[in-house]
Amino acid sequence: MPAIEAGFARGIKGPIVESLSHDILIIGGGGAGLRAAIAAAEHNPKLDIAIASKTYPMRSHTVSAEGGMAAATREYDSLDKHAFDTIKGSDFLADQDAVEYFVSECPREAVLLEHWGCPFSRDPDGRISVRAFGGMSVKRTLFAGDKIGFHMLHTLFQTTLKHENIHRYDEWFATSILVEDGHASGVTAINMRTGEMSSILAKAVVLSTGGCGRIYKFTTNGWIKTGDGMALAYRAGVPLKDMEMVQFHPTLLPNTGILMTEAARGEGGYLINKDGERFLKRYLPGKMELGPRDIISRSEMTEIKEGRGFEGPYGSYVLLDIRHLGEDVINKKLSFLKELAEKYAGVDPVHEPIPVRPGQHYIMGGVNTDKTGYTGIPGLYGAGEMACVSINGANRLGSNSLTECLVFGAAAGKAAAEYAMRQSMPHLGNPLQGVAMEEETRVYDQVLKHEGGERISSIRSEMQSTMDESVGIYRDENGLSQATRKIAELKDRMRNASVEDRDHVFNTELISALELDFMLDVAETIAYSALYRRESRGAHTRTDYTNRDDAQFLKHSMAYRDHGRPRIQYSPVTITRWQPEARVY
Numbered sequence: 392m393p394a395i396e397a398g399f400a401r402g403i404k405g406p407i408v409e410s411l412s413h414d415i416l417i418i419g420g421g422g423a424g425l426r427a428a429i430a431a432a433e434h435n436p437k438l439d440i441a442i443a444s445k446t447y448p449m450r451s452h453t454v455s456a457e458g459g460m461a462a463a464t465r466e467y468d469s470l471d472k473h474a475f476d477t478i479k480g481s482d483f484l485a486d487q488d489a490v491e492y493f494v495s496e497c498p499r500e501a502v503l504l505e506h507w508g509c510p511f512s513r514d515p516d517g518r519i520s521v522r523a524f525g526g527m528s529v530k531r532t533l534f535a536g537d538k539i540g541f542h543m544l545h546t547l548f549q550t551t552l553k554h555e556n557i558h559r560y561d562e563w564f565a566t567s568i569l570v571e572d573g574h575a576s577g578v579t580a581i582n583m584r585t586g587e588m589s590s591i592l593a594k595a596v597v598l599s600t601g602g603c604g605r606i607y608k609f610t611t612n613g614w615i616k617t618g619d620g621m622a623l624a625y626r627a628g629v630p631l632k633d634m635e636m637v638q639f640h641p642t643l644l645p646n647t648g649i650l651m652t653e654a655a656r657g658e659g660g661y662l663i664n665k666d667g668e669r670f671l672k673r674y675l676p677g678k679m680e681l682g683p684r685d686i687i688s689r690s691e692m693t694e695i696k697e698g699r700g701f702e703g704p705y706g707s708y709v710l711l712d713i714r715h716l717g718e719d720v721i722n723k724k725l726s727f728l729k730e731l732a733e734k735y736a737g738v739d740p741v742h743e744p745i746p747v748r749p750g751q752h753y754i755m756g757g758v759n760t761d762k763t764g765y766t767g768i769p770g771l772y773g774a775g776e777m778a779c780v781s782i783n784g785a786n787r788l789g790s791n792s793l794t795e796c797l798v799f800g801a802a803a804g805k806a807a808a809e810y811a812m813r814q815s816m817p818h819l820g821n822p823l824q825g826v827a828m829e830e831e832t833r834v835y836d837q838v839l840k841h842e843g844g845e846r847i848s849s850i851r852s853e854m855q856s857t858m859d860e861s862v863g864i865y866r867d868e869n870g871l872s873q874a875t876r877k878i879a880e881l882k883d884r885m886r887n888a889s890v891e892d893r894d895h896v897f898n899t900e901l902i903s904a905l906e907l908d909f910m911l912d913v914a915e916t917i918a919y920s921a922l923y924r925r926e927s928r929g930a931h932t933r934t935d936y937t938n939r940d941d942a943q944f945l946k947h948s949m950a951y952r953d954h955g956r957p958r959i960q961y962s963p964v965t966i967t968r969w970q971p972e973a974r975v976y
C-alpha cells in the first residue's frame with residue numbers, strides 16, 4: 392500500500408503527489424460491506440481489497456440488529472413460500488427474479504455464517520432455532536438471542552481479519568466518487584483523524600453505506616445513517632429507485648426512538664390499547680401481532696386518532712405487553728429488549744407493558760442495482776440497505792434485511808472482483824486530478840472555511856421535522872408539495888451555512904455538514920417520488936389516493952439528478968410467477 396502523501400492536507404491546496412490505490416475499494420464496513428470484502432477476497436486471493444468506513448466496522452448500524460435473519464431452513468418451509476411472503480409483503484413492487492435469487496441464496500449464507508462461527512441460538516436437538524416474524528407465513532427467522540446484529544457483524548469482521556489481502560481505512564469519510572470516462576475509478580475521502588483529504592483509486596468501487604433514517608427526527612437509526620452512499624451514487628449519475636418507500640416500525644420507545652424488537656411479537660407479545668384490547672383484531676384478524684410493519688404502524692395511528700391510545704410527554708402511544716411470556720423466556724430470548732426497556736423507559740417488561748409508537752426504521756428504496764450489485768456505471772456496485780435490487784418493494788419483511796446484506800454483499804463483492812481482474816489501475820492524472828481538486832475546494836473552501844451564515848443544526852432540524860410531518864406514515868399532495876419546496880429552501884440555505892469548528896482533527900461538525908448535504912439530496916428524492924406516486928402501496932400511504940393502482944403504478948420510481956433536482960421516471964417491475972393480488976392478512 393503506498394504511503395499517504397495527500398496534497399490536500401490542512402486545506403493547503405496542491406496537486407496530489409501520490410494517491411492511494413487498491414484493486415477493489417469497498418465503502419462501508421457494515422454487514423454488506425464486510426460480506427462483499429470476504430467474497431472478493433475468496434474469489435481471488437491476489438486481489439488487493441480495501442474497506443473504508445466512517446466508523447470502525449463494529450460500530451456500523453448492523454451491530455444493533457436484534458430480531459434475526461430470514462432463511463428457509465426447515466422441512467416445513469420452502470423457497471417458494473419465502474419468495475411469496477416477501478413479494479406479498481412488498482405489495483407486489485419487488486422484482487420477482489431478484490426475490491427468487493435472494494431466497495435461494497439465504498440458506499447457503501446462513502450456513503456459511505454458522506461455519507464462520509456465528510453463535511446462533513439452538514433448539515435442544517442442536518438445530519439453529521427459528522422464530523416467527525411479521526408477514527412470514529412460517530417460523531423462518533434464525534436468531535442469536537436478541538443480538539443477531541452484534542454476533543453477525545462480529546463473525547464477519549473476524550472473518551475479514553483472516554484475509555491478508557483485505558486492508559482497512561477506519562474512520563475515513565468518502566465525499567465523492569471519482570468517475571473517469573464513465574468508469575468509477577475510486578473516491579475522495581477524508582481521513583477523519585488528520586482532516587486530510589486523499590483520493591483512493593480503485594478498479595472497482597462497492598458502496599455499502601447503509602440507510603438514511605436520520606433524515607427523519609423520530610427513528611431507530613444510529614446517527615451515522617445519513618444516506619451518504621445514496622447521495623454519492625445519485626451525484627455520480629445513478630438513479631435512486633422507489634425512494635418513497637420508507638418503513639415505519641410499530642414499536643419504538645416514545646422518547647428516544649430505541650427499537651423494541653419485532654422478536655417480542657415473534658415470541659408471542661401483544662399490542663394493546665387504552666381499553667386493554669388487542670386492537671389488531673380489527674385490522675389483521677388472521678395475523679394479529681405477526682402482521683407486516685406497514686399495516687401494524689397504521690393500525691396504531693388509527694387507534695391513537697380514534698382516542699384509544701395513551702397520552703405521554705413524548706406523544707401518544709400504545710402498549711407492547713410481553714408479561715405473559717414469563718421471566719424465563721424474556722431472560723433467554725429477549726434479554727437485550729429487557730435491558731433497553733429498563734434503561735431507557737424505566738419499565739421492567741417482566742412486570743409492566745412497554746409504551747411504544749411507530750417511527751422511521753428502514754428504507755426499501757435506494758441505489759438502483761441489478762442482482763450482482765451493478766449500478767449501471769462500469770466499476771460501481773452497491774449492496775445492503777443503501778441499494779434497491781429490489782426485493783423489498785413497498786414494504787420489507789422484518790429479518791429479510793440482514794440476509795439481504797449477506798446475499799447481495801457477496802454477489803457485489805464477487806462481481807467487483809471479476810470486473811477488477813479485467814481492468815488496469817486508474818491514474819491520478821487529468822481529468823481525475825481536476826475532479827479531486829474541485830472536491831477539495833467544495834469541502835474546505837465552501838464548507839469548512841465559509842464565513843457567516845446560519846449553523847447547520849437548524850437546517851437539519853427543519854429537514855427532519857418536515858420529513859416527519861409531511862413525508863411520514865400518512866402523506867397527501869399538499870403536504871408533499873410543501874415538503875419539496877421546503878427542502879429546496881433548505882438546500883439554498885445550506886449553501887450559505889457555516890461550521891464553527893475550523894480544526895482539522897476529528898472535526899465532527901464538518902462531517903455533520905457533509906452528511907447533511909447528502910441527506911438533503913436524498914430527502915428531496917423521497918419527497919418527489921412520494922409526490923408523484925398517486926396511489927397507496929405498502930408503506931406509502933396517500934390519504935388522497937387510498938387504493939393501490941396497478942394500472943398506473945405497478946412500476947418503480949426512478950429519481951435521476953437533473954440540474955441538482957430530482958427528475959422522476961419509471962421502470963417496469965419484473966413479475967415471474969406471482970401475479971399481483973389483493974394484499975390481505
Ligand SMILES: Cc1cc2nc3c(=O)[nH]c(=O)nc-3n(C[C@H](O)[C@H](O)[C@H](O)COP(=O)(O)OP(=O)(O)OC[C@H]3O[C@@H](n4cnc5c(N)ncnc54)[C@H](O)[C@@H]3O)c2cc1C
Nearest residue numbers: 419420421422423445453458459565601775776790792793
Ligand atoms: C435498531 C435496528 C434493528 C434492526 N434489526 C434487524 C433485524 O433483526 N433483522 C434484519 O434483517 N434487519 C434489521 N435491521 C435492519 C438492518 O440491520 C440493516 O438494514 C442492515 O444492517 C444494514 O446493513 P448495511 O451493511 O447495509 O449498512 P450499515 O450496517 O448501516 O453500515 C454502513 C457502513 O457504511 C459506512 N459509511 C456510511 N457512510 C460513509 C461514508 N461517507 N464514508 C465511509 N463510510 C461510510 C458506515 O461507517 C458503516 O460502516 C435493524 C435495523 C435497526 C436500525
